Amino acid sequence: MVKKNTTKTGKKKTPSTVAATKRKVQTAAKSKAKEPIEEVKAQDPKAAEVIVETLPKATVQEELPETAPVEAAAEEPSVTEPVEAAAEEPSVAESVEVAVEEPSVAEPVEAAAEEAPAAESVEAAMEEAPAEEPVEAAAEETPVAEPVEAVAEETPVAEPVEAAAEESSVAEPVEAAAEEPSVTEPEEAAVPEEVYMSPRRSVAFIGSECYPFVKTGGLGDVMYALPKALVKQNCDVKVILPRYKCIPWEYQQKMIYRGSFEMDLCADGRSFYVGIMEYVWDGVVYDFIDNEEFFSNGNPYTNLIDDIPKYCYFAKAALAALNYMDWIPNIIHCHDWQAALVPVYLRTQFVNTKLTTAKTILTIHNLRFQGIYNIPTIRYWSGLPDYVFNKDALVTGWIDANMLKGGLTYSNIITTVSQTYAGEIQSPYYGEGLDAHLRYHSGKLRGIVNGIDYDIWNPYTDARLHANYDITNVLDKKKENKRKLQEELGLVQDDHKFVIGLISRLTNQKGLDLVNAILPQVMDEHTQIVVLGTGDWVYEDSFRYYEGAYKGNVCSNIMYDETRAHRIYAGADALLVPSQFEPCGLTQLIAMHYGTIPIVRETGGLKDTVEPYNMYFNTGNGFTFDYYDAGLLLDAINRAKTFYFENRWCWDEMVQRDMDKDLSWENSAKQYKDLYLDLTW
Ligand code: ADP
Numbered sequence: 001m002v003k004k005n006t007t008k009t010g011k012k013k014t015p016s017t018v019a020a021t022k023r024k025v026q027t028a029a030k031s032k033a034k035e036p037i038e039e040v041k042a043q044d045p046k047a048a049e050v051i052v053e054t055l056p057k058a059t060v061q062e063e064l065p066e067t068a069p070v071e072a073a074a075e076e077p078s079v080t081e082p083v084e085a086a087a088e089e090p091s092v093a094e095s096v097e098v099a100v101e102e103p104s105v106a107e108p109v110e111a112a113a114e115e116a117p118a119a120e121s122v123e124a125a126m127e128e129a130p131a132e133e134p135v136e137a138a139a140e141e142t143p144v145a146e147p148v149e150a151v152a153e154e155t156p157v158a159e160p161v162e163a164a165a166e167e168s169s170v171a172e173p174v175e176a177a178a179e180e181p182s183v184t185e186p187e188e189a190a191v192p193e194e195v196y197m198s199p200r201r202s203v204a205f206i207g208s209e210c211y212p213f214v215k216t217g218g219l220g221d222v223m224y225a226l227p228k229a230l231v232k233q234n235c236d237v238k239v240i241l242p243r244y245k246c247i248p249w250e251y252q253q254k255m256i257y258r259g260s261f262e263m264d265l266c267a268d269g270r271s272f273y274v275g276i277m278e279y280v281w282d283g284v285v286y287d288f289i290d291n292e293e294f295f296s297n298g299n300p301y302t303n304l305i306d307d308i309p310k311y312c313y314f315a316k317a318a319l320a321a322l323n324y325m326d327w328i329p330n331i332i333h334c335h336d337w338q339a340a341l342v343p344v345y346l347r348t349q350f351v352n353t354k355l356t357t358a359k360t361i362l363t364i365h366n367l368r369f370q371g372i373y374n375i376p377t378i379r380y381w382s383g384l385p386d387y388v389f390n391k392d393a394l395v396t397g398w399i400d401a402n403m404l405k406g407g408l409t410y411s412n413i414i415t416t417v418s419q420t421y422a423g424e425i426q427s428p429y430y431g432e433g434l435d436a437h438l439r440y441h442s443g444k445l446r447g448i449v450n451g452i453d454y455d456i457w458n459p460y461t462d463a464r465l466h467a468n469y470d471i472t473n474v475l476d477k478k479k480e481n482k483r484k485l486q487e488e489l490g491l492v493q494d495d496h497k498f499v500i501g502l503i504s505r506l507t508n509q510k511g512l513d514l515v516n517a518i519l520p521q522v523m524d525e526h527t528q529i530v531v532l533g534t535g536d537w538v539y540e541d542s543f544r545y546y547e548g549a550y551k552g553n554v555c556s557n558i559m560y561d562e563t564r565a566h567r568i569y570a571g572a573d574a575l576l577v578p579s580q581f582e583p584c585g586l587t588q589l590i591a592m593h594y595g596t597i598p599i600v601r602e603t604g605g606l607k608d609t610v611e612p613y614n615m616y617f618n619t620g621n622g623f624t625f626d627y628y629d630a631g632l633l634l635d636a637i638n639r640a641k642t643f644y645f646e647n648r649w650c651w652d653e654m655v656q657r658d659m660d661k662d663l664s665w666e667n668s669a670k671q672y673k674d675l676y677l678d679l680t681w
Contacts, residue, residue, distance in 0.1 A: 198233065198234050198673065198677070199234070200234050200236060201234075201235050201236070201331060201673070201676045201677065201680060202235070202236040202237075202238075202327075202328075202329040202330050203227075203230060203235050203236070203237050203238070203331045203332075203676065204237075204239075204240060204318075204322055204327070204329040204331070204333065204358075205223060205227055205237060205239040205240065205333050205335070206240045206315070206318045206333070207219060207239075207334070207335035207336065207338065208241070208300060208301075208311065208336065208338035208339065209241070209300055210223035210239060210241050210286070211223070211225075211456075212224070212251070213241065213244075213247045213248070213251055213286075214241075214244055214300055216300065217505060218365060218450070218583075218584065218585070218586045219335060219366075221450075221452075221453070222335070222365065222417075222450055223241075223335065224453065225451065225453035225456075225665050226450075226665060226668070226669060227284045228282050228283070228453070228665075229665035229666060229668070230669050230672065230673065231282070231284060233669050233670060233672075233673040235673060237283075238284075238285045238286075238287055238322075238327060238329070239287070240286075240287050240288075240289065240318040240321065241287070241288050241289070242288065242289050242295045242300070242314050243255075243288035243289060243291075243295055244295045244297070244300050245292075245295060245296045245297070246297075246298050246299065246300070247288075251279060254279055255277035255278060255288060256277065256278045256279070257275070257276070257278075258276040258277065258278045258287065258325065259275075259276050259324060259325070260273060260274060260276065260290070261274055261320070261324055262274070263316065263317060264383065265313055265381070265382075265383050266380055266381055266383050267379060267380045267382075267383050268380070272313060272317075273290075273293075274289060274290070274291060274317045274320055274321060274324075275290030275291065276288070276290065276321050276324070276325065277290050287321060287325075289317045289318060289321060291313065294309070294313050294314070295310070304372075307371070308371065308377060308381060308403075311337070311371065312382040312383075314338065314339070315339055315340070315341035315342045315344075315345055316341070316345050316349070316382075316383075318339070318342060319332075319342060319345055319346060319350050319355060322355055323350070323353050323354070323355055326354075328354045328355055328357065329358050330358060330359065330676065330679075331359050331360070331676045331679065332346065332355075332358045332359070332360045332361070333360075333361045333363065334360065334362045334363070334411070335362075335363050336363070336364065336365050336366065336369065336404070337370050337371035337403050337404040337407070338371070339362075339407075340362060340371065340404045340408070341382060341384075341403050341406060341407060342360065342362075342407065343406075343407050343410035343411040343412075344382075344384060344393070344394070344407060344409075346358070346360060346410070347410050348384060348385055348388060349383075349384070359412045359413075359679040359680055360410070360411040360412050361411060361412065361413045361414075361415060361676075361679070362407045362408060362411035362413075363415045363416065363417070364408075364414065364416040364417070364583065365416075365417055365583055365584075366509075367404075367416075367430070367431070367432045367434065368432055368509065368581075370402050370404040370405065370432065370434070371403030372396060372400050372401070372402045373400065374401070375394075375399060375400065375401045377401075378403065389401060393405070393406050394409075396433065402434075404434070405434060405437055408434070408437060408438070408441055409441070411444075412679060413444050413446065413675060413679060414438075414444055414445045415445070415447065415675070416445070416447055416583060417447070417448065417449060417450050417583045417584035417604075418447050418449045418450075418584045418605035418607075418608045418609075419447035419449070419608055420447070420603070420604050420605065420607045420608050421447060421582075421584065421603075421604035421605060422445055422446065422447030423447075424603070425438050426438050426442060426445075448671045448672060449584055449605055449608050449609060449668060450584040450586060450589070450605065450665075450668060451589070451663055451664050451665035451666070451667065451668045451669075452586060452589045452590055452593060452663050452665070453665060454593075454664050457590050457593055457594070458593075459474075459593070459595070459659075462566055462570070464562075464563045464566040465481060465566060466484035466570075467484075469570075469595075470659075471595075471659045471660060474595045474655060474656065475652055475655065478573075478595055478655070479495050481567065481571040482495065482571040482572070482573070483495065483571075484571065485499070485568065485570075485572070486571075488567070489530060489555040489557070490552070491528055491552055491553060491555055492528070492552045492553060496526070497526060497528045498526055498527050498528070498573050498641055498644050498645070499527075499528045499529075499530060499571065499572045499574075500522070500528070500529050500530070500572060500573070500574050500575070500599075500637070501529075501532070501568040501569070501571075501574070501576070501591070501596065502529065502530070502532070502533070502575070502576045503532045503565050503568055503569070503575070503587050504533045504535075504577070505533060505535045506533040506534060506535030506539035506543070507536055507539070508536070508580065509580055509581060510577075510578075510579050510580070511578030511579045511580050511601060511628070512539045513630075514578050514628070514629070514633045515576065515578060515633070516539070517630040518630050518631075518633060518634040519546055521634055522634065522637055523554070526641070526645065527553070527641065528553045528554070529550075529553070529554045529555075530555050530557070530572060531543045531554075531555070531557060531558075532557040532559070532561065532564055532568055533557075533558070533560075534559060534560050540556075543556035543558065544556050544558065569590050569594040569596055570594050570596075572591075572596050573597065573644060574591075574596060574597045574598070574599050574623075574637075574644075575588065575596050575598050575599070576599050576600075576637070577600040577601070577606055578599070578600065578625075578633050579601055579604070580601075580628055582604040582605055583604050584608075584609075585600075585604065585605045585606050588606055588610055589609060591658075592610075592621055592658035592661055592663060593658070593659060593661075593663055595655040595656070595658060595659045596655075596658075597622050597640060597654060597655065598610050598622035598623075598658075599622060599623045599624075599633075599640050600622060600623075600624055601626070601628065601633070602624045602625065602626045607624075609663075610624060612624040613654065618650055618653065620654070621657065621661060622658070623636045623637075623639050623643075624636060
């Protein structure tokens with residue numbers, strides 16, 4: 001067997017050396033920054049204080065005692081300041097004025113419908129954004145309420161919070177999210193100078209879930225990590241979320257009451273309470289829309305009958321809350337169907353408010369979920385004017401309305417989470433019935449791949465792991481993690497087994513039919529499989545069956561468990577992602593960062609992020625197959641297995657190559673920032 005970490009000539013391997021050198025340089029830089037202050041402090045404490053005050057922020061923070069970010073945010077008496085500051089922010093106000101002078105977005109729907117699509121530039125795309133409506137009609141529907149009571153600033157709302165704490169009926173995914181977010185305190189990264197030179201933009205993120213408050217899948221990860229990364233790109237970010245009762249108490253209790261009002265919602269003028277609860281963390285302001293009637297369920301998503309009214313309310317309340325707080329962002333960035341009515345409301349019922357200057361982006365995280373229900377129900381609950389219920393906007397088929405489709409029509413830009421998926425969804429196979437609509441709007445459609453948050457997903461600092469590691473000691477430590485994982489899950493403990501992980505929602509999107517079809521052929525005396533997921537009972541049951549059939553070598557964890565997920569990423573040798581379609585996929589990114597080799601189908605973001613292994617040049621990050629076919633999946637797994645057992649030297653190099661790959665949010669955040677600048681220049 002080949003020695004780890006050394007080449008055949010006995011020299012250190014290149015990636016390890018590079019990483020080790022990087023770490024040394026960073027440590028040296030940090031300690032140097034501290035030394036002179038210590039010296040001055042010893043001689044003259046006052047002078048030291050003056051120096052500390054004049055130092056750049058990043059340096060000063062290194063001098064301060066470290067505190068956990070959540071606690072820091074909560075204990076900070078000035079929790080509400082960022083909002084006020086944001087509202088007063090001169091740069092925001094200025095850009096809004098500029099934006100006001102710009103011709104407003106849209107053209108009549110009919111005119112747009114006649115046009116061919118495909119404008120290249122953002123401006124062209126904006127001009128194409130269809131969907132405008134008689135202003136008079138919109139003006140009639142003046143939104144948003146008068147404050148019911150004067151804003152009792154800083155007054156925490158005790159009652160609902162207590163009620164939330166008492167509620168114990170929390171669904172599985174939510175419980176898992178409630179666990180302590182892992183991770184050590186994020187280091188305050190020094191912001192590069194070019195970022196400060198990039199003009200500041202204010203962005204309101206609107207979506208239905210966000211780690212660590214509530215997460216059921218990748219959307220939750222993105223809603224947490226992207227705003228944080230955008231703050232580093234000189235953006236002022238406010239995240240607007242529903243205040244679900246299932247949000248863990250530790251966060252609920254730190255929320256600050258920002259105000260409340262009544263808002264008209266339904267077609268018959270029925271109005272609802274909107275409360276705003278605020279929480280500031282890591283430079284991002286989180287505003288939770290509070291309404292017991294809509295958000296008191298244990299799980300964020302229940303069934304469409306309840307979810308349609310809930311997210312009609314949420315979309316309108318999010319805009320009403322911005323209006324109420326007088327926080328007028330340059331960009332309103334909405335996510336998935338749950339927030340898709342935001343652009344529709346903005347260009348109809350909010351057209352006469354200050355918010356109308358904002359540009360909208362709608363990001364599709366998964367086109368399968370669109371918020372479709374019959375027209376009368378959506379018309380009633382949304383209270384939207386009749387003219388948006390046409391086939392170019394909300395109407396789909398003969399009798400249904402589609403909330404996502406409406407959002408795609410009315411937003412200035414559509415993005416999705418990988419370039420390949422942006423192309424795929426314009427075809428009937430992947431288009432989920434919206435391919436023609438997306439082809440029509442292709443001029444304003446972009447693909448930007450997701451990243452992962454290195455503060456959460458970092459094998460070197462991950463508190464959930466049995467043994468932490470980096471690129472220099474991954475080969476040894478991964479074995480340790482593998483052994484512990486086997487022990488914890490009741491698997492046969494054997495370093496030499498090839499352990500394949502699968503962490504996924506158990507739905508047919510994830511290619512589980514293929515896995516079920518070939519699992520018996522994958523199982524041999526050298527292989528173990530660890531599954532973690534919840535979802536459709538068909539898959540849950542089949543994986544339970546396989547656990548019984550291959551006792552000691554298959555472990556099916558039918559649950560949502562963050563800690564277990566982290567340990568599987570660290571302890572497995574390979575991770576399976578054979579999806580039927582995959583907009584971006586985070587599991588393969590996390591796996592690579594943990595030195596676990598992905599075996600994926602070449603679709604969507606999997607294709608964009610996993611370069612197939614090339615045996616001639618010894619390059620690539622994983623094993624791939626193209627057609628959705630069980631035989632091809634089996635072939636890819638067998639190639640990986642053969643490589644692992646017969647060419648461990650190259651396998652180990654791939655492990656280190658994967659860990660060295662830049663999968664952070666920084667790159668993607670820059671692309672989003674460029675898009676914001678394009679839209680608001
Ligand atoms: P999707 O959003 O389609 O569910 P992604 O790959 O984009 O898939 O994101 C899945 C995220 O959810 C990853 O962070 C993954 O680790 C996590 N995850 C999925 N299932 C589970 C589970 N059962 N327990 C813990 N984490 C899970």
